[in-house]
Structures are given as structure tokens and as C-alpha cells.
Amino acid sequence: MNRWQGDQLLQQWYAELISNHPERSSYSNIIEQQTQLRNILPQLIGTFATQDDHSITLLETVDCGTYIRKRIECSASPYSYFAAYVLIPKQITAPAPAVIAVHGHGYGSREIVGLLPDGKPDLNTPGIHQHYAIQLVNRGLITIAPDVIGFGERRLAEDMANHADIANSCDSLSSRMLLMGKTLAGFRVHEMLKVIDIVSDMPEVNSERIGIMGFSGGALIAYLTAALDQRIRATVLTGFPNTYQNSILHIHHCICNYIPGQALYADLPQWIGLIAPRPLFVEAGRHDRIFPIQGVQKAIAQLQQIYQQHDAEQQFASDIFEGAHEISGRYAYDWIQKKLAILD
Numbered sequence: 001m002n003r004w005q006g007d008q009l010l011q012q013w014y015a016e017l018i019s020n021h022p023e024r025s026s027y028s029n030i031i032e033q034q035t036q037l038r039n040i041l042p043q044l045i046g047t048f049a050t051q052d053d054h055s056i057t058l059l060e061t062v063d064c065g066t067y068i069r070k071r072i073e074c075s076a077s078p079y080s081y082f083a084a085y086v087l088i089p090k091q092i093t094a095p096a097p098a099v100i101a102v103h104g105h106g107y108g109s110r111e112i113v114g115l116l117p118d119g120k121p122d123l124n125t126p127g128i129h130q131h132y133a134i135q136l137v138n139r140g141l142i143t144i145a146p147d148v149i150g151f152g153e154r155r156l157a158e159d160m161a162n163h164a165d166i167a168n169s170c171d172s173l174s175s176r177m178l179l180m181g182k183t184l185a186g187f188r189v190h191e192m193l194k195v196i197d198i199v200s201d202m203p204e205v206n207s208e209r210i211g212i213m214g215f216s217g218g219a220l221i222a223y224l225t226a227a228l229d230q231r232i233r234a235t236v237l238t239g240f241p242n243t244y245q246n247s248i249l250h251i252h253h254c255i256c257n258y259i260p261g262q263a264l265y266a267d268l269p270q271w272i273g274l275i276a277p278r279p280l281f282v283e284a285g286r287h288d289r290i291f292p293i294q295g296v297q298k299a300i301a302q303l304q305q306i307y308q309q310h311d312a313e314q315q316f317a318s319d320i321f322e323g324a325h326e327i328s329g330r331y332a333y334d335w336i337q338k339k340l341a342i343l344d
């Protein structure tokens with residue numbers, strides 16, 4: 001008789017973790033709990049050396065009709081440079097609000113600014129990313145779309161040479177970084193923190209009105225960035241908020257979602273809740289199969305509680321739309337535009 005019960009064991013371990021989460025026992029209030037979580041987070045995601053070279057290289061400038069699209073190159077870490085699109089509406093009064101748009105799995109920043117992988121215009125119906133950087137810039141928001149590590153031209157050279165069929169370098173980067181006590185999520189967040197520095201220094205940008213919007217794997221990076229950096233004043237997370245049990249512990253997900261030990265301290269909604277009391281909008285497709293609706297509803301309920309504990313219920317909003325793992329934006333774009341406009 002086979003007495004191996006690995007499936008049950010995993011469930012039991014997770015149930016024990018949930019019942020042992022510190023907030024259920026020792027923390028006296030939400031502020032204390034969040035301070036502890038925020039303090040432990042950098043250790044969990046790993047730390048990275050910062051780049052001394054703060055120069056920004058302008059790679060191209062394109063007039064796109066209602067906005068100017070620039071492509072810049074910059075760096076957050078020694079030996080590593082990355083490109084980002086900066087979309088600037090023509091009709092703005094500087095300094096204006098800005099949003100950092102973090103793409104998910106795919107071919108990189110071109111996918112959200114309406115371009116094909118080769119840089120030519122994408123004239124097809126938009127995919128799951130919905131060319132969402134264009135949606136934001138058309139609402140008067142300066143929009144910065146960085147190339148996230150591991151996708152498109154930021155795959156490892158060995159993957160591009162030997163595994164052209166593999167769309168990203170998440171696996172090869174993550175597995176090696178984990179051995180060295182670092183996480184790919186942490187490396188990506190490290191670059192987003194540098195992007196905030198760069199955006200803050202732009203003369204067109206009001207540094208008091210910077211938001212972030214991420215989809216799927218980009219929402220993981222967006223929430224961690226907002227959790228760690230108070231300069232992010234409004235956040236939209238699409239196709240990601242859930243419980244661990246209903247999402248990355250239940251369904252196969254890319255290894256870049258897994259941060260060692262993170263579930264020891266809190267479930268995913270509590271980690272996302274570190275954004276509170278700053279404005280947060282959660283969006284999800286009812287038929288998303290990898291971040292299922294049952295987990296979305298639990299996450300929304302827990303986030304509502306966290307915002308109530310901060311007396312900031314009005315700063316949290318959500319939308320469940322009839323769709324799959326994709327961006328809708330039917331309320332989210334206007335929400336972030338309005339939130340950044342009315343900040344004190």
C-alpha cells in the first residue's frame with residue numbers, strides 16, 4: 001500500500017502556516033503588523049548593489065500624434081542596463097502626474113505601447129495587455145513602461161541563442177538567483193525603485209503624483225514596489241490579487257512568483273495590503289483560470305478589512321469584469337487618473 005500522502009501534506013503545511021501567521025497572535029494593531037512585514041520584505045526578496053552611473057541615454061523620439069514616445073536607457077545595477085518607453089501627452093500642464101506601467105509575461109515593454117517585438121506598430125487587436133500604456137497616456141498621464149528583466153531583449157543571451165522557443169528567462173534567472181539568496185522579483189523591484197527616482201527627476205513630472213499599474217507578473221512587481229516605496233501614491237493591480245492557496249499554491253505558475261519564506265509571515269492579501277492606506281484598485285477577470293475568482297473575492301474582502309482598519313475604505317476599489325486573464329481598464333484607467341489628480 002502506498003502511504004505517501006504528499007498532496008495532503010502540502011495542504012496541512014499551508015493550514016499550519018495560516019494559523020501561525022504572526023498577525024493572529026502577537027501584533028496589537030495593523031500599523032505594528034505592517035511595519036514588521038515591511039521590515040522583513042527586503043530580506044525575503046534579496047538585496048542588490050546600486051549603480052553609480054545615473055546617466056540616462058535617449059535612444060529615440062517618435063511623434064505619435066497625441067503624445068511623444070521616447071525610448072531611454074538607464075541602469076539600476078552594475079553590469080545591467082535597461083530600456084524604458086516614456087510616453088508624454090502633448091496636452092499637459094507640467095508638472096503632471098505620471099504612472100509606471102509594469103508589463104507581465106510577454107515580449108516586454110513594446111507589448112504595452114502598441115508595438116510588435118521588432119518595434120513596428122502593432123495594428124492587430126491588442127492582446128491581454130491591451131496596449132495599456134497608450135490608454136494611460138491618452139488620459140493625460142505621463143507613462144513610463146520599463147522593460148522588465150527576463151523578457152524580450154532582456155532574456156539571457158544563452159536562452160536567446162539556444163532556446164528561442166522559450167519566451168522568457170524567468171526559469172534560468174530565478175533558479176540560479178535563488179541559490180545565491182536573491183529573487184528575480186527582488187531584482188525587478190530594485191529596478192522599479194530606480195525608475196521612481198528617474199521619473200521623479202523628470203521636469204515634466206509632479207513627483208508628488210506618481211502611480212503604478214501592473215498586470216499579472218507585472219502586478220507582483222507593482223505591489224512590492226508600492227509596498228516598499230511611499231512615493232507611489234496610487235496603485236492598480238490587474239490579474240493578480242488572490243490568496244496563495246487559490247493561486248500559486250494551487251495552479252502551475254512561473255517560478256518568478258515564488259519568494260522563499262514569504263508565506264511564513266502573511267498571506268498574499270496582507271502583503272498587498274502594505275499599500276494601505278494609499279489608494280489601491282484591484283481588477284480581475286471573472287474567468288481568469290490562473291488567478292481564479294474565488295481567491296480574488298477572498299483577497300478583496302481581506303483588503304477591504306485592511307483599509308477599514310486604516311479608516312480609509314474610500315481609498316480601496318475593485319472591479320470584476322467578464323473576461324479572462326487580461327486587462328479590462330473599464331474603470332481602472334479613469335480611477336488612477338482621478339486619484340492622482342486629487343491627491344493632497
Ligand SMILES: [Zn+2]
Nearest residue numbers: 170254255256
Ligand atoms: Zn516568470
